[in-house]
Amino acid sequence: MTFAWPTVLAAFLASLVEFVEALTIVLAVGAVRGWRSAWAGTVAAALLLAVLVALFGPSLAHLDMPLFKMIVGTLLLLFGLRWLRKAILRAAGVLALHDEEKEYAETAAALRQGAASPASGLDFGAAAAAFNGVFIEGVEVVFIVLAVGAAGHKTLLPAVLGAAAAAALVVVLGLIARHPLSNIPENALKLAVGVLVSAFGTFWAGEGLGLAWPGGDWATVALSLGYLAVAGLGVLLARPPVRTEQARL
């Protein structure tokens, strides 16, 4: 029996890149805002993708991908930059590192109004970020599988198997990386999440706009470094001036 190994390998490698990008966001969100919310967003995105694939199948290939990327990328940018600005202001000492009194008052007020209660243990912001990341990458994996397996029904199954193997590998990587991440200080992680989500948001929005990123997907690394530099500069700009009396001491 001959098996389409080149198709499996092509689908595996191409999907691996997309899954690793999704994993980066899920790990970052989970480490900062809780694994339950990160998994909830991931599972919701995976389920929605499964439903879309089951309903529309190959016709998904006709989706206006640039517009989709531009909208999701802009949403991620808004979300990531909100976190990044807050993390910069915390690192600069403008905002408290963890204002528990304020948090308590807000939670109590929410409970009094009968609004979003923490009883569910779900953080919608975190779940939404994980959902966005997994959904956009999942759609790309669907495209990859459809493109690589487009030669006919004999190549579609190997393409699906290649993508599934990549997903399994990424899930194992995620489980391994989960514990070391929980030892990093909270604000440093929040800053890292802001940097990563902003970098991916910029990349996807740019791709949707038709921009040519140098180095293709590797531009996300350069963008992450760029946002890290922005964070450093932001902390310097936001730091309150040292008073002369303090300076003398």
Place this chain on the structure above:
Amino acid sequence: MKVLRAIGSELLGLFVDDWAFALLLIAWVVLFALLRPRQSPVFAAAFFLGIALLTLVFVRRKARR
């Protein structure tokens, strides 16, 4: 209706904490969409630098308040 409004405002709050910042960022994306930039890395760099500058300006503004 009240519940829907609460969910809507919760969802909006995920992405927008400063309307001026959000509107300027969206305007920057729309500007690039209208310009339909050529396939040149210069436009990609300009896109990132604009967002970076906007972020720094708003961080400084918030710190000075």
